[in-house]
Amino acid sequence: xAGVMQNPRHLVRRRGQEARxxxxxMKGHSHVYWYRQLPExxxxxxxxxxxxxxxxxxxxxxxxxxxxxxxxxxxxLRIQQVVRGDSAAYFCASSRQGNEKLFFGSGTQLSVx
Amino acid sequence: GENVEQHPSTLSVxxxxxxxxxxxxxxxxxxxxxxxxxxxGKRPQLIIDIRSNVGEKKDQRIAVTLNKTAKHFSLHITxxxxxxxxxxxxxxxxxxxASKLTFGTGTRLQVTL
Numbered sequence: 038x039a040g041v042m043q044n045p046r047h048l049v050r051r052r053g054q055e056a057r058x059x060x061x062x063m064k065g066h067s068h069v070y071w072y073r074q075l076p077e078x079x080x081x082x083x084x085x086x087x088x089x090x091x092x093x094x095x096x097x098x099x100x101x102x103x104x105x106x107x108x109x110x111x112x113x114l115r116i117q118q119v120v121r122g123d124s125a126a127y128f129c130a131s132s133r134q135g136n137e138k139l140f141f142g143s144g145t146q147l148s149v150x
Numbered sequence: 151g152e153n154v155e156q157h158p159s160t161l162s163v164x165x166x167x168x169x170x171x172x173x174x175x176x177x178x179x180x181x182x183x184x185x186x187x188x189x190x191g192k193r194p195q196l197i198i199d200i201r202s203n204v205g206e207k208k209d210q211r212i213a214v215t216l217n218k219t220a221k222h223f224s225l226h227i228t229x230x231x232x233x234x235x236x237x238x239x240x241x242x243x244x245x246x247x248a249s250k251l252t253f254g255t256g257t258r259l260q261v262t263l
Contacts, residue, residue, distance in 0.1 A: 070250060079239060080194065082250040093250055128193065130251075138184065139251055141193040 039064065041131050042111075043142035050119050051150050058114040058145045062131030068092075069112040070139060071104060074126045083127075086112060119149045152177045156240050156254030163230050164262055171257045173240035174222040180242040183216060183223050184251070189236045197238075198225070230261045 042061040050056050062069050067088050072080040082096040086106040097104065101119075106112040116123055126146050130139040154175045163169050184199035200207045200214045200223065207214050211230075216223040223242075227234055240254040 072253075079253045079256045082252065085250050096250070137182070137245065138196060138199065141186075141195070143193050 041066075041129055041140050041142035043129050043145050045145060046143065047146045047148070049148045049150065052120055053118050056116040056119050056123070056147055056149075058116075058127050058129075058147070059111045060114070060129030060131075060142055061111040062129075063133075063140055066131035066133050066140075068132045068134070069106050070130045070132075071112075071114050072128045072130065074128060074144075080128060083114070116147075119147075121149045123147060124149045152180065152242065152244075152249075152252045154240060154242055154252055154254045156257060158257060159255065160258045160260070162260045162262060165230060165232060167230055169225075169227045169230055169234070169259055169261075171225045171238055171240065171259075172222060173224070173242075173254050174220075175242055176221065177242075177244065178218075178221065179244040179246065182245050183214070183240065183242045185214060185225050186239045186241060186253075187236045188239065188256075194239060227259075230259075232261050232263065235259055235261045 044059050069086045071083040074080045084097050084104045085093040101117045103115045126144045128141050128144045130141045132139050156173045181202035185197050186194035187197045188194045198209050198212050198214050200216050211228045213226040237256045237258050239256050241251050243251045
């Protein structure tokens, strides 16, 4: 049973470009969470999704950020018109039932030049 | 949203000594308290968890205690080893609602020889 898969592992973008981060949850898991981590800091919640539904997006910036978890395929975190402040590690986690044990992916390190 | 305070932010112990990390929270509805370990450049990994109906749980050299009345919980690592060096995060959630896992600020544990 493969773990939570995130790709790409590293992503470099120039200011103003778009970043797309992908997350495939563990088999049998239908709940996906996205967290952002700045260097030397903790993980900050961004969004919680269940298949085709956004359950909680209270941690998402109001502009430029969006997330989806379609019926088929991975969850996508999309950042439009990236700025240097978006540079961070973005972790995805999944759980079988909501609000239980979370299993994390290896993260995507986004660098904005 | 829920707040969780974690102390200390850094902790250095000699190999073989014990390490204790403490967290306090404010929302009495929180009822599930997992601890995560994150090694440098790696994903957070669940190491132990405790539910609100239990006061203490132990797994080999790791133990967690919970005081619901005082709203604090602690991680205890005995006979520390160099491979215990990592950042440890306390987290909590109210599993009765569609809420997210909230992370503490992290404790960087350094086990020296």
